[in-house]
Amino acid sequence: MLSLKNVSKIYQNGSEVTHALNDVSFDIEPNKVTVILGPSGSGKSTTLNILGGMDRPTSGTVSYNGNLINTESDGQLTNYRRDIVGFVFQFYNLISNLTVSENVAISAQLKGNKYQEMTEKYLDKVGLSKRKNNFPDQLSGGEMQRVSIARALAKSPKVLLCDEPTGALDTETSQRVFKILKSSKNQDTAVVIVTHNPLVAPIADRVIHIKDGHLDKIINNPSPLEVEEVDWG
Ligand SMILES: Nc1ncnc2c1ncn2[C@@H]1O[C@H](COP(=O)(O)OP(=O)(O)OP(=O)(O)O)[C@@H](O)[C@H]1O
Ligand SMILES: [Mg+2]
Numbered sequence: 116m117l118s119l120k121n122v123s124k125i126y127q128n129g130s131e132v133t134h135a136l137n138d139v140s141f142d143i144e145p146n147k148v149t150v151i152l153g154p155s156g157s158g159k160s161t162t163l164n165i166l167g168g169m170d171r172p173t174s175g176t177v178s179y180n181g182n183l184i185n186t187e188s189d190g191q192l193t194n195y196r197r198d199i200v201g202f203v204f205q206f207y208n209l210i211s212n213l214t215v216s217e218n219v220a221i222s223a224q225l226k227g228n229k230y231q232e233m234t235e236k237y238l239d240k241v242g243l244s245k246r247k248n249n250f251p252d253q254l255s256g257g258e259m260q261r262v263s264i265a266r267a268l269a270k271s272p273k274v275l276l277c278d279e280p281t282g283a284l285d286t287e288t289s290q291r292v293f294k295i296l297k298s299s300k301n302q303d304t305a306v307v308i309v310t311h312n313p314l315v316a317p318i319a320d321r322v323i324h325i326k327d328g329h330l331d332k333i334i335n336n337p338s339p340l341e342v343e344e345v346d347w348g
Contacts, residue, residue, distance in 0.1 A: 117143040117166060117274055117305060122175035124161050124328075135161040136328045138175070145273065148297055148306045148339065150315055153325035159309040160205055160278055162325065166307065167202050167276045168195045179274070197225050201272030203280045205309075207263040209251040215262050216247035223269035230269070237265035240295055242288075256283040264292060268299060275299055275306045286347050293318060294342045317345050 124136040136158045143149050143166065153159050164170040165177055168184055177185045184195055196202075201222075209218050216234055223230035238244050241261035251259055260283045267275060277296060281289035293308075297318055300306045308315065316322045317340040324331040 116145055117179050118177070119162075119165070119172075120176045120178075122162075122165060122172040122177065124158070124165065124170070125173045134328055136165075136172070139325070139328075139330045140175075141323055141330065141333060143274070143305045143307055144321075145303045145305045146300050147320040148300050148308065148318065149321045149323060150319035151307060151309045151323045151325060152311070152313060152316060153331075154311055157325045158328040159311075159325060161328075163202075163276050163278050163307065163309050166274070167200045168192045169202075199273050201267035201270045201275045203260075203263050203267045203275075203277040205278040205282065207251075207259045209259055209262055209266075211251050214248050214250055215243060215254070218251070218262055219266045219269050222266045226270045228269065228271060233269040233271070234265075237269045238262075240268070241265045241292070257285070257288060260284060261288070261292070264295070268295070271302065271304075273304055275304050276309075277307065278309045279311070280308060281310075290342050290347065297342060314345065314347055318342055 120140050122136055122139045126133040126135055151159050151162060165172055171185050176183055179195065179199065184192060213221065219238060220230050220234040223233040238247055241264055243258060243261055246254060246258060264280055280296065281292050284292060296306055296308060320336055320339050322334045322336065
């Protein structure tokens with residue numbers, strides 16, 4: 116339903132040219148967890164930003180349910196980001212002068228969800244109900260990360276894109292978050308988790324390996340493990 120075809124991305128800053136992605140093609144499916152795995156600098160965040168309509172490829176196409184999103188007007192792209200996509204940013208991107216609760220509510224409200232109910236539900240799921248009236252700079256890094264996860268989930272997005280969603284979390288909290296993300300696929304949602312951690316791969320239905328901006332391989336996993344079954348080391 117969400118598909119990249121022959122996508123390349125070149126960043127140019129002055130005379131410096133970076134080929135962040137080279138001719139990458141793959142599909143993302145609903146009701147499935149897809150893990151995008153690769154080392155630092157391999158192009159994972161670039162891929163996720165393109166899938167989320169926040170960046171456009173230099174060449175190639177991105178389509179959602181058959182509609183090309185990379186050629187759409189800015190207005191159409193805004194609708195896609197607002198109505199379809201939930202995004203967990205690598206560096207959280209919380210709004211610093213809004214409380215925890217407001218950060219989550221504003222996103223759900225954009226989509227017209229029952230936003231107060233959804234805000235409470237997802238803050239509870241990530242274990243942060245007690246911090247709902249705090250501001251982001253009163254939270255630990257891991258707490259901010261969990262707010263950003265609640266914010267993405269409270270929209271009930273059809274495409275949930277998570278960039279290193281447990282990068283700041285301890286093993287136990289990471290497991291809790293992976294369980295929440297994994298169960299999100301059951302609402303016809305395509306769940307995409309970007310990580311450099313190979314231990315995450317067994318929970319995925321599909322693992323897309325990226326190396327130096329190239330698609331290395333795609334592994335389909337017919338019987339993904341439950342989060343509790345994984346040896347987290
Ligand atoms: N806006 C930008 N301008 C110039 N170069 C960029 C830009 N964004 C990313 N890059 C470069 O593109 C390459 C891929 O970056 P990207 O952020 O996608 O990697 P990543 O796999 O997410 O890495 P990490 O695991 O460290 O987050 C890197 O070499 C990076 O320096
Ligand atoms: Mg990244």
